[in-house]
Amino acid sequence: xxxxVAGGAGFIGSNLVEALLAEGHSVVxxxxxxxxTERNIAHLKNHPHFTLHEQDLCDLEAVQGIFERERFDFxxxxxxxxxxxxxxxxxxxxxxxxxxxxxxxxxxxxxSDVKNLFFxxxxxxxxxxxxxxxxxxxxxLMPISYYGACKLGCEALISAFSYMNGFHxxxxxxxxxxxxxxxxxxxxxxxxxxxxxxxxxxxLGDGRQCxxxxxxxxxxxxxxxxxxxxxxxxxxxxxxxxxxxxxSGIAEIVCQEMGLQDVEFRYTGGRGGWKGDVPVFAYDLSxxxxxxxxxxxxxxxxxxxxxxxxxxxxx
Amino acid sequence: xxxxVAGGAGFIGSNLVEALLAEGHSVVxxxxxxxxTERNIAHLKNHPHFTLHEQDLCDLEAVQGIFERERFDFxxxxxxxxxxxxxxxxxxxxxxxxxxxxxxxxxxxxxSDVKNLFFxxxxxxxxxxxxxxxxxxxxxLMPISYYGACKLGCEALISAFSYMNGFHxxxxxxxxxxxxxxxxxxxxxxxxxxxxxxxxxxxLGDGRQCxxxxxxxxxxxxxxxxxxxxxxxxxxxxxxxxxxxxxSGIAEIVCQEMGLQDVEFRYTGGRGGWKGDVPVFAYDLSxxxxxxxxxxxxxxxxxxxxxxxxxxxxx
Numbered sequence: 001x002x003x004x005v006a007g008g009a010g011f012i013g014s015n016l017v018e019a020l021l022a023e024g025h026s027v028v029x030x031x032x033x034x035x036x037t038e039r040n041i042a043h044l045k046n047h048p049h050f051t052l053h054e055q056d057l058c059d060l061e062a063v064q065g066i067f068e069r070e071r072f073d074f075x076x077x078x079x080x081x082x083x084x085x086x087x088x089x090x091x092x093x094x095x096x097x098x099x100x101x102x103x104x105x106x107x108x109x110x111x112s113d114v115k116n117l118f119f120x121x122x123x124x125x126x127x128x129x130x131x132x133x134x135x136x137x138x139x140x141l142m143p144i145s146y147y148g149a150c151k152l153g154c155e156a157l158i159s160a161f162s163y164m165n166g167f168h169x170x171x172x173x174x175x176x177x178x179x180x181x182x183x184x185x186x187x188x189x190x191x192x193x194x195x196x197x198x199x200x201x202x203x204l205g206d207g208r209q210c211x212x213x214x215x216x217x218x219x220x221x222x223x224x225x226x227x228x229x230x231x232x233x234x235x236x237x238x239x240x241x242x243x244x245x246x247x248s249g250i251a252e253i254v255c256q257e258m259g260l261q262d263v264e265f266r267y268t269g270g271r272g273g274w275k276g277d278v279p280v281f282a283y284d285l286s287x288x289x290x291x292x293x294x295x296x297x298x299x300x301x302x303x304x305x306x307x308x309x310x311x312x313x314x315x
Numbered sequence: 316x317x318x319x320v321a322g323g324a325g326f327i328g329s330n331l332v333e334a335l336l337a338e339g340h341s342v343v344x345x346x347x348x349x350x351x352t353e354r355n356i357a358h359l360k361n362h363p364h365f366t367l368h369e370q371d372l373c374d375l376e377a378v379q380g381i382f383e384r385e386r387f388d389f390x391x392x393x394x395x396x397x398x399x400x401x402x403x404x405x406x407x408x409x410x411x412x413x414x415x416x417x418x419x420x421x422x423x424x425x426x427s428d429v430k431n432l433f434f435x436x437x438x439x440x441x442x443x444x445x446x447x448x449x450x451x452x453x454x455x456l457m458p459i460s461y462y463g464a465c466k467l468g469c470e471a472l473i474s475a476f477s478y479m480n481g482f483h484x485x486x487x488x489x490x491x492x493x494x495x496x497x498x499x500x501x502x503x504x505x506x507x508x509x510x511x512x513x514x515x516x517x518x519l520g521d522g523r524q525c526x527x528x529x530x531x532x533x534x535x536x537x538x539x540x541x542x543x544x545x546x547x548x549x550x551x552x553x554x555x556x557x558x559x560x561x562x563s564g565i566a567e568i569v570c571q572e573m574g575l576q577d578v579e580f581r582y583t584g585g586r587g588g589w590k591g592d593v594p595v596f597a598y599d600l601s602x603x604x605x606x607x608x609x610x611x612x613x614x615x616x617x618x619x620x621x622x623x624x625x626x627x628x629x630x
Contacts, residue, residue: 060407088479091418091421091422091425091475091476092375092422095415095418099414099468100410103406103410106406107406107407110406125471127474127478136455137454137455138454139452139453139454139455139456140451140452140454140551141454141456141471141474142474142478142549143471143474143475144474144475144478144479145475145479146472146475146476146479148471148475149468149471149472149474149475149476150468150471150472152467152468152471153414153464153465153467153468153469153471153472154468156440156456156458156463156464156465156467156468156471157461157464157465157468159442159456159457159458159459159464160406160458160459160460160461160463160464160591161406161461161464163442163457163459163591164403164459164460164461164590164591234457236455275479276475276478276479
């Protein structure tokens with residue numbers, strides 16, 4: 001199969017590219033290196049089935065040009081601004097890098113008659129459900145971040161484009177995804193802060209924020225499993241681990257893996273880490289479990305493995 | 316109050332501008348005359364509290380400039396591509412005129428610290444619920460038109476912007492709205508076709524499409540009632556008539572009002588009039604009824620009055 005991985009130089013994108021190449025597919029990666037980096041895919045550059053285009057997907061004409069030349073069988077839309085905290089002060093980043101990139105890909109698919117799509121959505125579309133377990137039909141969807149808002153807008157576009165053009169679309173709502181090549185988030189921040197000052201760790205909020213963390217290899221194997229034989233229309237799943245990790249517990253794990261003792265934790269206080277953050281959430285995963293998939297790692301196991309991945313890369 | 320009516324030269328927009336002026340407000344109308352027309356507001360041009368800017372709201376810098384100069388108390392975002400049938404072949408029209416205009420208005424509100432918003436959403440966000448009665452928490456929302464998809468995307472943006480910036484936002488999901496200055500839709504089409512050929516009327520679909528039609532004066536009075544004392548956050552209502560009108564019945568009304576007899580109806584067949592059309596829908600209106608509003612006209616009364624409005628304008 002010839003596939004496009006949009007945002008393929010990003011954290012999840014580059015892990016997916018590796019897995020697709022390992023399965024024997026020809027992979028075209030398009031990335032603007034806004035969050036993704038050349039380093040993430042440097043080891044793939046000489047692979048005979050790997051092609052890289054440095055291109056901003058906000059340019060519809062350029063995207064259409066790539067689609068006309070490459071004739072894709074399947075499109076994985078992984079391009080987005082994934083740093084919610086950063087876009088809280090600049091919503092236009094989400095308008096461009098999350099929404100417009102998706103619109104342009106859907107429009108290019110429509111014009112070039114490409115029918116198969118995978119889209120990475122997010123738990124952020126649900127907004128702050130105050131810890132209530134959310135299944136895929138949870139309502140109302142009231143995102144509190146610009147990132148969640150633009151991802152929900154993308155899901156809506158996929159619904160209409162799929163109906164109007166007979167697309168086969170798979171949409172996964174991810175929780176926090178972690179693992180090698182992580183670019184931001186609580187684990188990344190803790191490691192960085194402790195490397196700068198191993199005696200004191202500042203923790204945003206009250207440390208009781210509690211969410212499921214999913215290891216990226218678990219997610220990638222799930223994507224590969226469910227993109228085979230997609231039915232027409234939109235298929236939507238919550239994807240995650242059944243367990244959750246508490247922020248203060250993540251701090252403990254990071255200290256332990258770094259071999260640090262007696263680190264003073266300083267909490268900034270308040271329920272959420274920052275405005276737009278959903279401090280507590282839990283998925284109802286019945287639908288994807290019934291379809292034959294479960295995360296291999298618990299949330300805490302994913303945290304521990306990720307800390308080890310990042311530390312071993314830095315040595 | 317100084318208010319912006321974005322899209323104020325359009326069908327619903329111009330009816331709203333009249334009502335706001337009649338209540339004593341200062342009204343600034345911004346329109347790009349893509350669907351709206353100068354004719355719709357010609358009678359208001361010399362009103363001492365009316366200002367018109369011809370401006371495409373897709374230009375964020377220009378929108379911000381207007382916000383900085385005018386210092387609005389309240390924003391009514393009525394600008395959109397309202398012709399769903401037309402955008403079915405050109406989704407980019409919705410991306411620009413429905414989604415981007417709304418993003419730019421929200422961004423300008425954020426930058427200029429304007430807190431009060433009215434937004435006209437649509438029944439099209441629900442998708443095709445196969446006639447099931449939809450309340451505001453109906454899920455999943457699976458729009459089948461690009462218009463419905465972009466409006467749902469706008470609702471998501473409003474949710475995030477309201478949370479992040481303390482906006483007071485009112486969102487109405489409209490059904491088909493009809494009345495003086497109508498620009499398209501089934502009544503408009505039937506009148507035009509019968510004026511060209513009073514013997515035969517082509518009807519798209521099987522004629523059994525059945526939807527609630529709301530008279531524009533009813534809607535405008537509802538908007539004025541609910542924009543007073545808005546609470547912080549997003550307040551969302553379905554707005555409509557409890558009754559519905561059937562397309563073949565609308566054809567009968569139009570013939571009768573035009574004084575035509577023995578018109579041959581030719582049905583093109585199929586459930587929906589065109590791809591992306593939701594042929595049958597019904598609202599659950601409990602929420603807005605409980606809040607103290609009901610439509611004054613039934614759906615059929617609205618159809619009859621609209622046919623008379625349009626015919627009397629054309630004489």
